[in-house]
Amino acid sequence: MAIRSLGICVSVAAFAADQASKAFVLANADTLAAGIPVFPGFNLIFHRNYGVTFGFFQNVPWWGLALVATAVVLFLVVSLIRATQAAEAIAYGMVIGGALGNILDRLRFGGVTDFLDFYLGTTHWPAFNLADAFVVCGVGVLLIFTGREKVASSEISK
Numbered sequence: 001m002a003i004r005s006l007g008i009c010v011s012v013a014a015f016a017a018d019q020a021s022k023a024f025v026l027a028n029a030d031t032l033a034a035g036i037p038v039f040p041g042f043n044l045i046f047h048r049n050y051g052v053t054f055g056f057f058q059n060v061p062w063w064g065l066a067l068v069a070t071a072v073v074l075f076l077v078v079s080l081i082r083a084t085q086a087a088e089a090i091a092y093g094m095v096i097g098g099a100l101g102n103i104l105d106r107l108r109f110g111g112v113t114d115f116l117d118f119y120l121g122t123t124h125w126p127a128f129n130l131a132d133a134f135v136v137c138g139v140g141v142l143l144i145f146t147g148r149e150k151v152a153s154s155e156i157s158k
Contacts, residue, residue: 007080007089007096014097018131022105025115035117043117047127050111066106073099087145094138101131 025032025046032046073096080092105112114127 003083003086003089004081006086007083007093010090010093011097014094014134015100018098018101018129021130022113025113041119044115045117045127047114048111049114066103069099069103087141091138091141091145094134098131098134
């Protein structure tokens with residue numbers, strides 16, 4: 001039960017951090033529309049993404065994207081419930097919290113609020129938000145965790 005609770009707490013924290021950061025961006029949308037340099041290579045900017053990663057699938061209705069994301073979250077919740085290790089629960093919590101943050105944006109605005117703009121010279125990485133960062137980090141932890149388990153199980157079978 002403690003592992004599941006850890007994952008739920010991480011999920012709530014990721015969701016809250018994402019929504020608080022987006023509330024700040026929305027409250028300052030006029031100022032951030034043109035972008036504000038923070039340091040070389042990083043700007044804060046207000047951008048609404050109506051697609052998914054890198055703006056793909058912009059022609060899919062917002063409710064379709066929200067429905068698919070909700071189905072994925074339900075699968076992840078089941079995975080969190082079945083988690084046996086703290087790292088696994090934390091990773092699932094990060095992905096769930098981030099996904100829920102972006103789902104809420106789609107329900108409220110029809111698209112996702114992005115504001116983190118990293119660049120090198122004149123080449124910009126597509127803007128993203130904290131929810132995206134939580135999802136990527138959570139998936140990364142799951143990949144590392146899965147890789148370590150496979151290595152450990154192959155060592156045992158030798």
